[in-house]
Amino acid sequence: MKSLPVKNLIRKPGRTAALMLLTAFLALAVFGxxxxxxxxxxxxxxxxxxxxxxxxxxxSEAQSKVSFQNMFLQGTTGAFYMDAExxxxxxxxxxxxxxAPQIFLASLKADCCxxxxxxxxxxxxxxxxxxxxxxxxxxxxxxxxxxxVGCKVEAGVGEILRIYDQRCKVVGRLAATGTGLDxxxxxxxxxxxxxxxxxxxxxxxxxxxxxxxxxxxxxxxVKVKVGxxxxxxxxxxxxxxxxxxxxxxxxxxxxxxDSLAGISRxxxxxxxxxxxxxxxxxxxxxxxxxxxxxxxxxxxxxAGMSRRMLSGLILRETALCSLLGGVxxxxxxxxxxxxxxxxxxxxxxLPYLTPDLRTVxxxxxxxxxxxxxxxxxxxxxAAWRLSRVDPGTILREGA
Amino acid sequence: xxxxxxxxxxxxLALVMAVGSVTFLGACVHEDGSFGTCHWASRALxxxxxxxxxxxxxxxxxxxxxxxxxMAFTAALGLLLPGTLIRLxxxxxxxCRAVMQPAMTLLNAGILILALAGFLLETRRAKRxxx
Amino acid sequence: MLKAENVGKMYFRKSGQANYxxxxxxxxxxxxxxxxxxxxxxxxxxxxxxxxxxxxxxxPSEGKVYWDGTDLYSLPxxxxxxxxxxxxxxxxxxxxxxxxxxVLENVQLPAALYRxxxxxxxxxxxxxxxxxxxxxxxxxxSGGELRRVAIARALASEPEVILADEPTGDxxxxxxxxxxxxxxQAAQAGKAVFLVTHELDALRYADFAYRMENGCMTPCETQMx
Numbered sequence: 190m191k192s193l194p195v196k197n198l199i200r201k202p203g204r205t206a207a208l209m210l211l212t213a214f215l216a217l218a219v220f221g222x223x224x225x226x227x228x229x230x231x232x233x234x235x236x237x238x239x240x241x242x243x244x245x246x247x248x249s250e251a252q253s254k255v256s257f258q259n260m261f262l263q264g265t266t267g268a269f270y271m272d273a274e275x276x277x278x279x280x281x282x283x284x285x286x287x288x289a290p291q292i293f294l295a296s297l298k299a300d301c302c303x304x305x306x307x308x309x310x311x312x313x314x315x316x317x318x319x320x321x322x323x324x325x326x327x328x329x330x331x332x333x334x335x336x337x338v339g340c341k342v343e344a345g346v347g348e349i350l351r352i353y354d355q356r357c358k359v360v361g362r363l364a365a366t367g368t369g370l371d372x373x374x375x376x377x378x379x380x381x382x383x384x385x386x387x388x389x390x391x392x393x394x395x396x397x398x399x400x401x402x403x404x405x406x407x408x409x410x411v412k413v414k415v416g417x418x419x420x421x422x423x424x425x426x427x428x429x430x431x432x433x434x435x436x437x438x439x440x441x442x443x444x445x446x447d448s449l450a451g452i453s454r455x456x457x458x459x460x461x462x463x464x465x466x467x468x469x470x471x472x473x474x475x476x477x478x479x480x481x482x483x484x485x486x487x488x489x490x491x492a493g494m495s496r497r498m499l500s501g502l503i504l505r506e507t508a509l510c511s512l513l514g515g516v517x518x519x520x521x522x523x524x525x526x527x528x529x530x531x532x533x534x535x536x537x538x539l540p541y542l543t544p545d546l547r548t549v550x551x552x553x554x555x556x557x558x559x560x561x562x563x564x565x566x567x568x569x570x571a572a573w574r575l576s577r578v579d580p581g582t583i584l585r586e587g588a
Numbered sequence: 589x590x591x592x593x594x595x596x597x598x599x600x601l602a603l604v605m606a607v608g609s610v611t612f613l614g615a616c617v618h619e620d621g622s623f624g625t626c627h628w629a630s631r632a633l634x635x636x637x638x639x640x641x642x643x644x645x646x647x648x649x650x651x652x653x654x655x656x657x658x659m660a661f662t663a664a665l666g667l668l669l670p671g672t673l674i675r676l677x678x679x680x681x682x683x684c685r686a687v688m689q690p691a692m693t694l695l696n697a698g699i700l701i702l703a704l705a706g707f708l709l710e711t712r713r714a715k716r717x718x719x
Numbered sequence: 720m721l722k723a724e725n726v727g728k729m730y731f732r733k734s735g736q737a738n739y740x741x742x743x744x745x746x747x748x749x750x751x752x753x754x755x756x757x758x759x760x761x762x763x764x765x766x767x768x769x770x771x772x773x774x775x776x777x778x779p780s781e782g783k784v785y786w787d788g789t790d791l792y793s794l795p796x797x798x799x800x801x802x803x804x805x806x807x808x809x810x811x812x813x814x815x816x817x818x819x820x821x822v823l824e825n826v827q828l829p830a831a832l833y834r835x836x837x838x839x840x841x842x843x844x845x846x847x848x849x850x851x852x853x854x855x856x857x858x859x860x861s862g863g864e865l866r867r868v869a870i871a872r873a874l875a876s877e878p879e880v881i882l883a884d885e886p887t888g889d890x891x892x893x894x895x896x897x898x899x900x901x902x903x904q905a906a907q908a909g910k911a912v913f914l915v916t917h918e919l920d921a922l923r924y925a926d927f928a929y930r931m932e933n934g935c936m937t938p939c940e941t942q943m944x
Contacts, residue, residue: 193820193831200819200856306679341680372681488815491776492829492872493804495797528690531680581777584811585767 194506204478208507209514211471212560216518218463220556222456224526225533227548229449232367232540236261236445239366240438241318242289242410243419246279246426247271249434257408258441261369262539266295266307270405275430279409282425284417289315290406292381294388296352296374306342307373308352310381318410319375327361331377337361339371341531350374353387367534367542411435448539464563471567475507479571486575487583496576503572504565511564515557523553592648594706598659598699599644605666605695606637613691615676615684626684629674633692636666640699647706653714656707663703666696721750721807721880721911726772726782727934728765742768744934745782750880750911755902757914757921757941760931766915767812767884769931773913774809774882775799804829808873810883815869816857822868823853829876843871846901848894862889870898880911887918899924 198205247257248271260267279288292310311319313330323337331337336357338344350357357376365371413422419437426435486499494502526533527543534541543549608614615626640662647655670676670689677684725745732738742765750756760766771777773784775791784791786802794802803809816825826840844850847867857865866889873881881902887895903924906912914921922928925941
């Protein structure tokens with residue numbers, strides 16, 4: 190009698206809904222929680238990939254690490270400058286394979302919105318960090334006043350972005366990284382110098398260490414030759430540069446992964462707590478429901494159902510109900526996690542990149558399956574106890 | 589109460605939409621005190637929210653299938669408004685893009701589905717002749 | 720053919736080992752095909768326990784129950800359940816309908832469990848006066864109507880033995896007559912019918928009659944017309 194469990198579920202909608210809600214919470218917790226943890230991990234990987242350098246040299250007055258890290262992690266704008274002389278000095282240090290300068294500029298509000306945009310100028314000849322990434326969406330070289338925008342900047346290819354009243358043409362959009370870089374705009378050094386000049390004319394003073402805009406850089410990305418110790422090179426750079434500090438990217442990534450580990454632990458703890466609690470509630474709920482339905486089950490035994498068939502019926506019914514609840518929970522979690530991904534990212538202040546569809550689908554399937562298994566497990570004990578009792582004993586109880 | 593459950597639900601969602609659009613779900617004011625398009629989008633959503641609440645009220649009072657249908661169309665408009673009909677901020681991390689748009693999309697989608705469900709239920713009731 | 724040999728059932732009371740009682744003690748009984756056997760007695764005399772023992776629903780503490788020479792309780796659960804499903808129709812006391820099934824589905828339940836051909840339930844429902852309730856759900860039915868649903872379920876699957884526990888308990892006089900007549904007809908069709916009741920009316924339809932007192936069974940007079 191295949192349809193009996195289905196009929197039992199449909200024709201007792203209140204009971205079914207209550208049980209489904211419980212398992213929905215389970216699935217919501219496991220799917221939503223794991224999704225956040227996975228997204229953070231993905232964000233960390235992407236940050237690692239995007240940093241691409243071993244050492245980053247920034248002006249020491251820029252409170253080096255903090256503001257620089259915030260730029261990467263939270264997309265706050267940063268504008269700090271040092272003498273371009275430092276670039277030459279870094280290149281002379283033994284063990285430095287490549288050194289690429291970048292110049293930062295914080296726009297006033299762009300015409301789109303009230304937020305400042307971080308403009309990052311890089312040197313196409315020397316760069317080894319930004320270009321491989323840009324190449325994924327724009328294969329040609331950036332011309333004057335050409336910009337490539339991060340995925341969170343709403344500007345289509347071909348559109349004009351006004352920065353300090355200069356018309357910049359959007360030639361490409363970058364893939365999401367989940368980091369602060371998603372809110373930035375990229376251009377070459379010539380363009381950013383023009384923009385700096387325009388800013389100066391508008392009366393926005395950027396701290397310039399020398400007279401000419403051509404003689405300043407904001408950051409130097411350094412790649413260390415194979416076989417050289419990054420720590421040593423770092424110390425050497427520290428000693429040879431003026432008013433600058435060298436930051437090992439590894440330490441930045443370690444900082445991020447530390448806070449990620451903290452969040453992971455908290456989320457895992459929460460998931461665990463929800464599971465233990467929900468499992469206990471389910472255990473009690475099934476024990477009560479099966480107790481209440483003892484007579485119904487005794488009647489089925491009397492009509493010729495064997496113990497096995499009866500246990501099967503109960504298990505099928507609870508599994509079906511739990512699976513449906515699991516689907517419901519996953520849907521609810523998806524409805525919260527995906528539309529509000531940006532909000533979660535901003536709130537956590539860490540790189541956050543939603544995994545690809547396949548991973549998400551697998552995670553959803555696992556969450557639904559887990560809900561189904563837990564629901565069935567919670568009812569298994571009560572079903573087994575019930576099947577051990579002679580139906581005659583049950584019928585005597587409440588005739 | 590039970591018979592018009594869909595209208596009660598849409599009423600609740602519409603009120604969240606109307607109140608939210610001027611409070612926690614609204615767009616932020618620019619630093620210099622000026623208003624962007626997102627601000628006007630949130631004002632338009634306030635109007636849509638009030639309209640939806642009124643339509644839910646009519647559906648509650650009369651149980652007309654047509655009231656539900658009107659609500660569905662209004663919700664569809666509300667769905668298109670932020671982002672499609674009115675362009676929002678250019679930065680996805682802004683409040684209007686990170687909170688207002690997804691929340692309003694969910695609210696309007698919810699109202700749309702509930703309104704269609706209510707419409708189907710009421711037309712079936714009308715066919716069967718039960719009040 | 721269903722036969723009980725010196726069966727007894729002992730229960731421990733909750734308070735402890737020393738405190739036990741025998742609802743049924745040393746009963747031997749053979750249910751003959753084609754005959755109505757009626758068991759009467761006061762409530763608490765052990766009638767229902769005996770019926771459950773016969774139906775394979777309650778393991779006896781002593782003695783044996785045989786079906787065609789096979790010890791019922793030596794069978795594995797699956798075989799015993801199947802045998803009960805096919806050969807024994809049980810009408811228990813009290814409510815015995817599955818709430819989530821309609822009246823018709825309840826009556827066809829035994830056949831549906833083993834995917835047999837569905838019996839035609841309509842004539843049974845009609846003869847019991849509940850033909851119009853086929854699509855109703857048990858929650859909408861009165862006690863007497865539910866009783867008749869249970870009777871229809873036991874009869875519709877054409878078992879060889881019918882075990883009925885107070886089948887006329889909730890019924891008015893007219894329906895009591897109707898039900899007893901149906902049992903009589905079933906016996907005439909070759910089935911063994913076993914009625915447990917405290918109503919002496921049933922004795923008028925009995926081929927054999929017994930009386931139960933303190934777990935012991937003794938023969939008594941029938942009042943066959």
